[in-house]
Amino acid sequence: MVLAAAEDLSDPFEWPDAGVTRVPYRLFSDPEIYALEQQRIFRGPVWNYLCLEIDIPNPGDHKTTTVGEIPVVVTRDENGDVHAMVNRCAHKGALVCLKERGNSKTMTCVYHSWSYDLRGRLKGIAFRDGLNGKGGMPEDFDRDKHRLEPLRIEIICGLVFGTFSDETPSIESYLGEKMTASIRRNLGRPLKPLGMHSQIIHNNWKLYAENVRDSYHATLLHTFYTTFKINRLDMDGGIVMADDKWHHISFAKRKTLQESEEYQNANVHSAQYESKLDGPELLNTWDEYDDGITHSIQGIFPNLAIHSTLNSLAVRFFAPRGVDETELFWIYLGCEDDTEEQTNMRVMQGNLTGTAGLVSLEDGCINEFVQRGTRGSGDREAFIEMGGRDVEPSEASRATEVAIRGFWTGYRRIMGFA
Amino acid sequence: MVEAAPPIAPDSRVLIEDFLIDYAHAIDDGDLKRWPDFFTADGVYQIIPRESFDAGLPMGIMYCEGRGMMSDRVLALETANIFEPHTYCHILGRPRLNRDADGAFKARTNFNVFRTMQDGGGEMFAVGKYVDTIALEDGRPMLRDRRVVLESRRIDILLVFPL
Numbered sequence A: 001m002v003l004a005a006a007e008d009l010s011d012p013f014e015w016p017d018a019g020v021t022r023v024p025y026r027l028f029s030d031p032e033i034y035a036l037e038q039q040r041i042f043r044g045p046v047w048n049y050l051c052l053e054i055d056i057p058n059p060g061d062h063k064t065t066t067v068g069e070i071p072v073v074v075t076r077d078e079n080g081d082v083h084a085m086v087n088r089c090a091h092k093g094a095l096v097c098l099k100e101r102g103n104s105k106t107m108t109c110v111y112h113s114w115s116y117d118l119r120g121r122l123k124g125i126a127f128r129d130g131l132n133g134k135g136g137m138p139e140d141f142d143r144d145k146h147r148l149e150p151l152r153i154e155i156i157c158g159l160v161f162g163t164f165s166d167e168t169p170s171i172e173s174y175l176g177e178k179m180t181a182s183i184r185r186n187l188g189r190p191l192k193p194l195g196m197h198s199q200i201i202h203n204n205w206k207l208y209a210e211n212v213r214d215s216y217h218a219t220l221l222h223t224f225y226t227t228f229k230i231n232r233l234d235m236d237g238g239i240v241m242a243d244d245k246w247h248h249i250s251f252a253k254r255k256t257l258q259e260s261e262e263y264q265n266a267n268v269h270s271a272q273y274e275s276k277l278d279g280p281e282l283l284n285t286w287d288e289y290d291d292g293i294t295h296s297i298q299g300i301f302p303n304l305a306i307h308s309t310l311n312s313l314a315v316r317f318f319a320p321r322g323v324d325e326t327e328l329f330w331i332y333l334g335c336e337d338d339t340e341e342q343t344n345m346r347v348m349q350g351n352l353t354g355t356a357g358l359v360s361l362e363d364g365c366i367n368e369f370v371q372r373g374t375r376g377s378g379d380r381e382a383f384i385e386m387g388g389r390d391v392e393p394s395e396a397s398r399a400t401e402v403a404i405r406g407f408w409t410g411y412r413r414i415m416g417f418a
Numbered sequence B: 001m002v003e004a005a006p007p008i009a010p011d012s013r014v015l016i017e018d019f020l021i022d023y024a025h026a027i028d029d030g031d032l033k034r035w036p037d038f039f040t041a042d043g044v045y046q047i048i049p050r051e052s053f054d055a056g057l058p059m060g061i062m063y064c065e066g067r068g069m070m071s072d073r074v075l076a077l078e079t080a081n082i083f084e085p086h087t088y089c090h091i092l093g094r095p096r097l098n099r100d101a102d103g104a105f106k107a108r109t110n111f112n113v114f115r116t117m118q119d120g121g122g123e124m125f126a127v128g129k130y131v132d133t134i135a136l137e138d139g140r141p142m143l144r145d146r147r148v149v150l151e152s153r154r155i156d157i158l159l160v161f162p163l
């Protein structure tokens, strides 16, 4: 199913009059809207996260990924330049790179042995001139007219982004000043991989995009945050937004905690869990940054997040795998000049997040609960007025859903949903 | 060349096999409070994808150093964490055993874990191998180090109970 514009939907979609304070549940379950997103968003004017530069450190390295559902391969050529292209042979459409990671001078489709250089240019065709003077390609076959479909790429702080659209502005203007500064703070130093895993969450990808922007839920659902005072709404913190609204940062400063009665009075289950750790080394930390921020999560439209919680640093990439399925990748990072003790602290704090995260494991199921809860209710809508109805940064409070309204503001714009 | 390992006495094998099975059954029966007791006081437990294990990367999916961190895990999952009720059923392969110079056992045991959700649906949840160092304390086997090396690094929904 290829849909190009909102008018192509067989059942016209109209955003409710109340704007982004309402989100129709149909957006999470309609296969036509999902198909339209593939064109308007993932093939559209956005920067898609592809991989890290350290995934492909050497000439000849490649790493496969997906942009929306489109298979993509990222390569590093013999000069050290990075390229990205659709992992689809120009002949019959088979995958060209089968291995997720590898190193080679050329890429050859196993089906009919068409081979490509690391820029995706067609170099060789088996039996081009036929055999014994018979068969082969037509006389006017022009090798240069066939290549792997390229994506334009840009790299910032070791993050490789790709776009299909000529209209996408430079990565820094796409992100804006504040988002760029935060990426530089977290990732603007030589990085090393610490480990990676993924999880399948049974929900539409946009529910996870909302979830990372949902500063309201974080300390209510995630008991561990609250109890161990890692992240609470009674710490100094706020929501920073890009001018385009669709990217955000939620941050907190742990040392500024002023315990508020609301956590007890609201009978919040997350504040009822009284515990001292038997293994307190779990929360050993060091002051890594001089801005006082001990927790930040940044959402980059469409499907990327970067978290820096205490000293745990990770890229989260959530790839749509169908209208109601998403694969969430946890890519943990350290810095090259970390001491052994610092690496150990990052590893220990790895227990907080990920698919088994003491803090975050609930997010593996909570979005599925929404997916299931809204089944059969495509014509009903979510109510998103916490913190008001505006879509302006909330630099002093995170008891707000403003970053979610920001996501939907950008989503409406790019989808052409008036 | 593979060096011939010293033979494992049959009663030692039975002791270790029963221990490995008891561990799995404790988790399957929901008796998670017992889980830390299968480890030495400073025992190490890690769930790690095979890719990371083979590449020597330090970070996996769950990591505990010492029984204290393990009981923190159990307390958290029993009182704090939120998830849909489910149970595990571990199926263990026959362990390959070797003896360390200091008398500890090295064991590798393949496993499957089936997970059953509250709606009654069950499916294969995890496949991999245990790579263990098992010490004898007062004649009782105790895990000094257990690496749960997952072939399946793409976890369905979430992982809350240890494997």
Ligand SMILES: [Fe+2]
Pocket: A211, A217, A218, A221, A222, A360, A363
């Ligand atoms: Fe969450």
